[in-house]
Amino acid sequence: MKLPVKLGLRVELLLIMCGVMLVIAALVAALWLHEKASSRDARELSASAMRELAREGLLGRGQTLSSQLADAATNPLYYLDLAKLGELARATLRQPDVVYVVIHDAEGQVVHDGSGDIPAFGQPMSDPMAYEALNAEGVHGQWSDKLLDVASPIRIGGERIGGVRVGLSRESANRREQEMLEPLAERLQAASNEHLGWILALMAALVAMGVSAMGLLQRRIVTPISGLAEAAARIEQGRYADVKVSSDRQDEIGELVRAFARMSESVARHDRDIRRMAYTDSLTGLSNRLAFREALDDRLLTLQASSGELALLFVDLDDFKRVNDTLGHEAGDEVLGQLSMRIRMAVERLGGVGAEIARFGGDEFIVLFMAEDIRASSGHLAESLIEEIQRPLVLRGRQVFLGASVGITLFPFDASSAGQLLKNADIAMYQAKVAGKGCYRFYSKAMDQAVERRVQLEEELRGAWERGELSLHYQPIYRLADRRLMGAEALCRWQHPRLGVVPPSVFIEVAEQSGLIESLGRHVLVQACQDAAAWSQPGMEPPFVSVNISPRQLRTGDLPDVVASALAATGVLPKQLHLELTETAVLGDEVQASALLSRLRATGVKVWLDDFGTGFSGLSHLRRVPVDGVKIDRSFVADVLRDPDDLALTSAIIAMAHSLGITVVAEGIEAEGQYEVLRERGCDQGQGFWLGRPMPASEMQRRFRE
The missing domain is CATH 1.20.5 (Single alpha-helices involved in coiled-coils or other helix-helix interfaces)
Incomplete structure (x- = not known):
């Protein structure tokens, strides 16, 4: 890339001066050209006027000569007195500028031309001007480059008996015109030269004024401004x-x-x-992202020269959003201030000489750490940081418990650039989150591959429904009292053209994190309603279909509108649609969830609480969250035959739900014994491999027909 040329103010003024001079020169040249054009126009107008006067004078003489000759030749032509006609013609020829004289009859034949033997006698006139001369009704003049031809008819008693033509030369007129124009041209040229002299003098005066003005500007303006520019450069350098x-x-x-x-x-x-x-971060007093990045760049340059090692620890608080949502952002700021002090003390306690600590943004902290055995030391530091953060915080008289996930990357083993080290630490921290939070992970190449696979899976998930790769299978749900088929749960399946069957646990999580779950949930809801509409049999209670709703769909707030649109588009009855939500999705914002679920139930749609018993809610929340049914998690059902505690909990859930008028559905029934125990305890409905595996919609429809 070519750098722009820097011009000083002096150069710019000089260029401006040159530009002004060029403009003045152009104006002077334009003025001079205008003067020359005016002089030329004056000469042409004068020549034109003189030429016109000469033409008029010559034409007047020709008309007079022609008219006089016509009058004198009337009787001689009538009597064909050639002698008299010759005398008249020769008399006219002796006049100045007369070139020829022609006397002709009414048919245009020559009678006399002033010559002695009249060689053209009786011959018709054939020159280019003859036609107009013969047909002229009065005195008529015609011009050529060298001649003026003036014709006059000869009449007796109104009858045309012939005519005369007199030709006059234009040479003498042209010569007189040239003689008159020469003095005029000389006077015009002298005036033009005088004007040129004045113009050049004016231009010289303007140049002198410009040079003087430039010198004054240089001394009074440019020099002081140059001094200011030099001072500004020193300020820019910090001097x-x-x-x-x-x-x-x-x-x-x-x-x-x-x-x-x-x-x-x-x-x-x-x-x-x-x-x-x-x-500096204003909240914690630690370095901010900008300061840390500069410190990391400087440290890497030093270590690359000395072959040193360092560790980068990326610390992210677990569930910090819960503090802001429950206690407010001011309390969250106080938590960050206390934790930053704990992090600083932990680093100093472990001998972090030259360590850099920064708040990277939000609830993220980053530590640059150097030690002898860098891997073991950084792991020990990560454990200490997690322990410090997990200690309870006293906030406004209440104890607050938090955790942290830590990602660690090492220089020069994992990367050599600051940007790559930060990226690696972030990836390792994310893997610590995936591993269950409250722990630390070292970066490895396999993590990059995992992230790349996830990104690729997200890209391929976009449009998978439109390409026909995603489809719905249905697991039948039976009434346990008489083992009657009541409905089915919609389960999404992905048949990838290259990877084969992708487990729902994999692609549903990707859809949740990328936001694709919203559009995917709409497709699933509409398709499930369409299939449920086809299952209905005349004279029988219409079967239901249950559809899982993700927490993200619930948080958007437009779930009732989406459901209403799906019902209207498919014609399925509202009571045939059961929506399944997890406890954690409902309890994330219990107030909003209760309002949305109330709107849904008002339309006739049923709401079930999925995976009941695995969250932190307890049965008490069933009084505040409007639901129609709960699904006992498969982890309880699996051990009802072996573990008395699970059997007791399952029986309690069934009894308490029935006391609240809530339907109970058991998941994961895989043995006849489980089925019998649940039926005896009064469980309303159930599903599982023993009752029926997931199947396509067509097979499900056949089951309902049977």
Whole structure:
């Protein structure tokens, strides 16, 4: 890339001066050209006027000669007196500028031309001007380059008996015109030269004025501004002590110099404050992202020269959003302030000489750590940080418990650049989150591959429904009292063209994290309603279909509208649609969830609480959250035959749900004994491999027909 050329103010003024001179020169040239054009126009107008006068004079003489000759030749032509006609013609030929004389009869035949033997006698006139001359009703003149032909008819008693033509030469007229124009041209040229002299003198005066003005600008403006520019360069370099500008002038330039001096003092005074604000996190007093990145770049340059090692620890608080949502953002800020002090103390306690700690944003902290055995030392530091953060915090008289996930990357083993190290630490922290939170993970190449696979899976999941790769299977749900088929749960399946069957546990999580679950949930809801509408049999209770709703779909707030649209588009009855939500999805925002579920139930749609018993809610929440049914998690059903505690909990759930008028559905029935125990305890409905495996919609329809 070519850098732009830097021009000084002196050069710019010189260029402006040159530009002005060029403009003046162009104006002078335009004025001179205009003068020349005016002189040329004057000569042409004069020549045209003189030429017109000469033409009029010659035409007047020709008309007079022709008319006189016609009048004199009337009787001789009538009596064909050739002698008289010859005398008249020769008399006319002797007139100045007359070239020829022709006397002709009514048919245009020559009678006399002033010659002695009249060689053209009796011959018709054949020259180009003969036609108009013969047909002229009065005196008629015709022009050629060298001649003027003037014709006059000869009449007796109104009858045309012939005519005369007189030809006059234009040479003498042209010569007289040239003689008159020459003095005029000389006078015009002299005037033009005089004007040119004045123009050149004016231009020289303008150039002198421009040079004087430039010198004045150089001394009064350019030099002071150049001094200010040099002072500004020193300020830019941080050399505030070298900035010394002053002026005694009492004009605007003097005021500018003095204002600049005051400004440089103010900049020097505030530079320290600005740097402190730019490189420090105002909430915790730690370095911010910008300061940490610069420190990391400097440290890497030093270590690359000395072959040193360092660790980068990315610390992310677990469930910090819960503090902001429940106690408010001010309490969250207080938590961050206390935890930053704990992190700093933990690093100092483990001998973090030269360690850098920064708040990277939100609830994220990052630690740059150096030690002898860098892997073991950084792992020990991560454990200490997690322990410190997990200790309870006292906040407004309440104890608050938090955790942290830590990702660790090592230089130079994992990467050599700052950007790559930060990325690696973030990936390792994410893997610690996936591993269950409250732990730390070292970065490895396999993590990159896992992240890449997840990104690729997300890209391929987009449009998978439109490509026909995603489909619905249905697991039948039976009434346990008489083992009657009541409905089915819709389960999404992905048949990938290259990977084969992708487990729902894999792609549903990707859809949740990427936001694709919203559009995918709409497709599933509409398709399930369409299939349920086809299952209905005349004279029988219409079967239901249950559809799982993700927490993200619930948080958007438009779930009732989406459900209403699906019901209207498919014609399925509202009571045939059961929506399944997990405890954690409902309890994330119990107030909003209760309002949305109330709206849904008001339309006739049933709401079931899925995986009941595995969350933190307990049965008490069933009184506050409007649901129609609960699904006992398969982990309880699996051990009802072996574990008395699971049997007791399952029986309690059934009894308490029935006391609240809530339907109970058992998941994961895989043996006849489980079925019998649940039926005896009064469980309403159940599903599982023993009752029926997931199947396509067509097979499900056949089951309902049977």
